[in-house]
Structure formats: structure tokens, C-alpha cells
Amino acid sequence: MTGRRPTALSGLALYLLASIAALFSGSFSVLLAALLLGYAGWQLPETRPQQIARISFFGTLGKMTKDPDSWHSALLVALFNICMFSYYQLASFHFAALELPAQWLGYTGLVLASGSVSAPRSTRS
Numbered sequence: 001m002t003g004r005r006p007t008a009l010s011g012l013a014l015y016l017l018a019s020i021a022a023l024f025s026g027s028f029s030v031l032l033a034a035l036l037l038g039y040a041g042w043q044l045p046e047t048r049p050q051q052i053a054r055i056s057f058f059g060t061l062g063k064m065t066k067d068p069d070s071w072h073s074a075l076l077v078a079l080f081n082i083c084m085f086s087y088y089q090l091a092s093f094h095f096a097a098l099e100l101p102a103q104w105l106g107y108t109g110l111v112l113a114s115g116s117v118s119a120p121r122s123t124r125s
Contacts, residue, residue: 080116087112 064070
């Protein structure tokens, strides 16, 4: 157990340092919290699996490039992103021309996003 004490003590020290910093600075405490989380995931033995499976990156890449479902999903996500970007880029001008409140722009964006998310669910058999 002596091998774990320095690790646990240094983790505790980082936690206390982050807690003290939280009293003084919001952004600094976020940085220290991220540092503590990274340290815990990298160094503490209870956060690491016993056996790590080695998987070939290029083998997985080859399978993904040959899978039509992956391409279909990627294209749907890209189309959704393009639609949302163009909507938010141009809709404010249309709302101003129609003399509609600017708050309605946010509401219609939510409707567009919810419709885009729920559309694939309605087409499944």
C-alpha cells in the first residue's frame, strides 16, 4: 500500500488546491478541476482498466470507409449542420423584413432542430 500513498496524497493536494482556488477565481478553478480530472484518469490505478485491447487504427478506418451506413450518417449530420448554419445566418434578415420580434428567431430555431431530430424517428419501420 505504500506505493499508492504518494498518488492519493498528491491527488488530495490537487483537490484541496482546486477547492481553495474555487473561492478566488472561477476560470482558474475550472482549469485546476480539469487538471485534477486528467491526473485521476491518467495516474490513479482504479481509473485504468486491467487489460487494454489493442485495435488497429487503419483496420478500423478501412471498415468505416467501406460501411455505407457510416457515410449515410455523416452526410445527414453534415446536411443538418449546413441547414442550421444557413438558417441562423439568413433568418434574422427575414425576421427584420417581416418586422417580427427577434425572440421568435430562437423559438423557430428550436422548432427546426426538433423537427430535424424527430424526422429520422418517424421514418423508421
